[in-house]
Amino acid sequence: MIKLGNKKRSKWIITSAWPYVNAIPHLGNLIGSTLSADVFARFLRMKGEEVVFVSGSDSHGTPVSIEAKKLKVPAEELAFKYHKIIKDLHEKWQISFDNYTITHNPIHIEFVQKMYLDIQKNGYIIEKENESLYCETDDLFLPDRFVEGTCPHCNFEDARGDQCDYCQKLLTPLELIKPKCAVCGNTPTVKKTKHWYLDLPRLQNRLRDLIEKNEIIPVNARQMCLNSIDEGLPERAITRDLEWGIPAPFKNAEGKTIYVWFEAVLGYITAVKEWAEKIINEPDKFEYFWNDSNTKTVYFIGKDNIIFHLIVFPALILAYNDNKKEGKKLVLPYNVSSTEWLMYENTKFSKSRGIGIWIDDALKLAPLDYWRFNLIYNRPEKSDASFLWSEFENNIKMLNDVIGNFIHRSLTFINKQFNSTIPKRIELDNIDKDFILKIEEISGKIGGLLENFELRKALREIVNFGREGNIFLNDKAPWHLIKKNKNAAGQVFNLCAQAVYALAILLGPFIPETSNKILNFLNVNEPIEELSWYSIKDNVLKEGHKLKIPEPLFQKLDITELISKLETVKKTEKGEKELVSYEEFKKLDIRVALIENIEKVPKADKLYKLSIDLGNEKRTLVAGLAEYYKPDDLKGKKIIVLTNLEPRKLKGILSEGMLLAAVDGDNVSILVPDKDLPLGARIE
Ligand SMILES: [Zn+2]
Numbered sequence: 001m002i003k004l005g006n007k008k009r010s011k012w013i014i015t016s017a018w019p020y021v022n023a024i025p026h027l028g029n030l031i032g033s034t035l036s037a038d039v040f041a042r043f044l045r046m047k048g049e050e051v052v053f054v055s056g057s058d059s060h061g062t063p064v065s066i067e068a069k070k071l072k073v074p075a076e077e078l079a080f081k082y083h084k085i086i087k088d089l090h091e092k093w094q095i096s097f098d099n100y101t102i103t104h105n106p107i108h109i110e111f112v113q114k115m116y117l118d119i120q121k122n123g124y125i126i127e128k129e130n131e132s133l134y135c136e137t138d139d140l141f142l143p144d145r146f147v148e149g150t151c152p153h154c155n156f157e158d159a160r161g162d163q164c165d166y167c168q169k170l171l172t173p174l175e176l177i178k179p180k181c182a183v184c185g186n187t188p189t190v191k192k193t194k195h196w197y198l199d200l201p202r203l204q205n206r207l208r209d210l211i212e213k214n215e216i217i218p219v220n221a222r223q224m225c226l227n228s229i230d231e232g233l234p235e236r237a238i239t240r241d242l243e244w245g246i247p248a249p250f251k252n253a254e255g256k257t258i259y260v261w262f263e264a265v266l267g268y269i270t271a272v273k274e275w276a277e278k279i280i281n282e283p284d285k286f287e288y289f290w291n292d293s294n295t296k297t298v299y300f301i302g303k304d305n306i307i308f309h310l311i312v313f314p315a316l317i318l319a320y321n322d323n324k325k326e327g328k329k330l331v332l333p334y335n336v337s338s339t340e341w342l343m344y345e346n347t348k349f350s351k352s353r354g355i356g357i358w359i360d361d362a363l364k365l366a367p368l369d370y371w372r373f374n375l376i377y378n379r380p381e382k383s384d385a386s387f388l389w390s391e392f393e394n395n396i397k398m399l400n401d402v403i404g405n406f407i408h409r410s411l412t413f414i415n416k417q418f419n420s421t422i423p424k425r426i427e428l429d430n431i432d433k434d435f436i437l438k439i440e441e442i443s444g445k446i447g448g449l450l451e452n453f454e455l456r457k458a459l460r461e462i463v464n465f466g467r468e469g470n471i472f473l474n475d476k477a478p479w480h481l482i483k484k485n486k487n488a489a490g491q492v493f494n495l496c497a498q499a500v501y502a503l504a505i506l507l508g509p510f511i512p513e514t515s516n517k518i519l520n521f522l523n524v525n526e527p528i529e530e531l532s533w534y535s536i537k538d539n540v541l542k543e544g545h546k547l548k549i550p551e552p553l554f555q556k557l558d559i560t561e562l563i564s565k566l567e568t569v570k571k572t573e574k575g576e577k578e579l580v581s582y583e584e585f586k587k588l589d590i591r592v593a594l595i596e597n598i599e600k601v602p603k604a605d606k607l608y609k610l611s612i613d614l615g616n617e618k619r620t621l622v623a624g625l626a627e628y629y630k631p632d633d634l635k636g637k638k639i640i641v642l643t644n645l646e647p648r649k650l651k652g653i654l655s656e657g658m659l660l661a662a663v664d665g666d667n668v669s670i671l672v673p674d675k676d677l678p679l680g681a682r683i684e
């Protein structure tokens with residue numbers, strides 16, 4: 001049911017930076033690339049544009065090869081194992097990739113080798129023997145990240161051999177002051193080796209021209225690139241002395257592989273090729289997207305990747321395109337959407353120090369859409385931002401108070417007073433007309449911000465739109481109106497229902513799962529992915545349309561509980577377990593009990609109220625088993641209960657103990673004694 005607007009459809013290639021295969025991304029990585037790209041791609045699809053959204057795992061990085069060496073397994077095996085984990089995680093985050101691939105695939109390898117040979121044929125590759133850093137201890141040449149030291153430009157002490165993280169300048173290993181081997185920490189020596197270089201100086205003027213003419217790229221990115229060009233681009237080594245990677249295709253380059261960053265960016269091209277050939281079985285779609293100069297390519301990246309995407313990558317494309325006919329040239333970057341850093345509680349994320357939240361752990365703590373909402377709401381768009389637990393709590397509270405409440409109030413009222421049926425419109429007053437105008441204008445307003453890559457502001461404006469809904473409701477006070485004039489109250493909710501539909505559409509790119517829930521309440525059959533951004537103006541919910549019964553969309557977060565949960569998760573991952581003494585264990589009074597009766601707890605989907613018999617006394621327990629057991633499967637069962645746990649109230653019912661069960665994700669099994677034991681028998 002996607003309807004096209006009046007605009008002509010454009011072709012878009014949306015990409016996000018390639019994560020290293022061996023590291024689970026953290027929240028900062030996600031918002032800096034994948035999640036932002038997903039919001040944009042979803043928005044474009046809803047607009048009816050032609051979109052292919054790709055990324056993949058950067059598999060030829062040095063850490064994988066080092067780890068594989070240590071584990072004595074092939075690097076390839078390790079890379080694919082990690083790739084699967086990251087791919088699955090992106091699916092759980094509902095990142096709507098058309099293809100999430102890995103650079104270690106035949107289509108990529110073949111294309112990269114061919115592209116480099118073409119670049120060489122066009123005269124942009126220089127062969128040079130020169131000096132390189134070499135670690136005697138590891139018997140290893142030390143390219144890019146294999147060497148660390150002090151930046152010669154800004155004196156930052158943790159600069160890497162390819163780039164300084166502090167001033168962002170591109171470096172070569174020999175420029176580093178006080179270089180150290182990244183594997184063993186020893187000071188390397190210098191040894192002669194032959195390498196192949198990209199002649200960036202020859203492309204310098206064309207690159208400058210390209211950047212100066214591109215009016216879309218952000219000002220800071222443009223300035224960073226122009227500064228870099230003004231200082232003079234160095235010839236950059238394409239090959240390195242490492243065995244893990246794509247074999248360099250040049251004559252006499254046996255044993256050398258292609259520099260990982262130079263080939264990983266080409267993954268944007270080959271991921272589309274693979275998608276066309278293997279996923280949709282329309283091989284022509286590759287050239288259709290990549291060889292059309294009107295295709296808009298957008299790269300979602302962190303700020304450390306700007307130079308690679310606006311200088312190195314275009315340089316490769318320019319060098320390749322020489323002597324290619326129109327229709328065979330690769331399209332140059334249209335734009336980058338780069339973010340600043342996301343910090344964690346005002347410090348840098350650090351795996352080794354356990355600071356931060358990783359995207360696998362996050363989903364164990366809170367629902368997906370809470371994370372998506374919070375991350376985009378605080379997207380480090382123009383300056384660094386920090387993930388703060390207190391802010392997370394407040395943002396979800398606001399989401400609930402503003403949007404959740406507006407939707408719930410509106411739909412419950414229609415449900416109760418109008419038998420879940422959209423009431424009719426009568427004569428409109430100025431407040432109504434004003435509100436209708438807001439509904440009609442909102443998709444254009446949010447769309448404009450998104451087209452400008454202002455994701456954060458767009459989401460904030462959607463929340464403001466929710467506020468307008470609440471203001472409208474309060475101004476109209478239909479709960480009073482209904483006593484005098486039911487039709488007038490009905491009209492208020494006719495308009496509110498349109499606003500609820502608008503919210504479902506607007507939130508679609510950001511929190512799609514929530515959008516689908518709202519659409520379900522509205523009894524709209526299409527999922528959000530099939531609805532048009534422009535459908536808000538179509539007045540989809542006509543008078544007489546039946547709605548379903550709404551449920552609350554969001555719940556308050558208990559941050560203290562989440563933080564302690566995260567600590568437990570991290571400890572479990574590290575294999576750390578707290579030891580309990582035998583005396584401590586003896587304090588637990590665990591006994592056999594019989595389930596005599598079982599009831600559902602009202603307004604709690606997951607809870608049962610159990611009446612149990614412990615032999616010499618009867619008690620009440622509240623247990624979260626409703627999703628895993630039917631009442632009849634539990635009634636009459638003998639179970640194991642911890643009886644001296646402090647009683648606590650759940651949904652108003654005092655629970656006097658805890659039933660023991662084995663849990664593995666959604667697989668839950670209550671413990672039962674495997675012989676017939678008297679009630680009250682003690683577990684020791
Ligand atoms: Zn520096």
Ligand SMILES: [Zn+2]
Pocket residue numbers: 135136137138181182183184185186
């Ligand atoms: Zn070493």
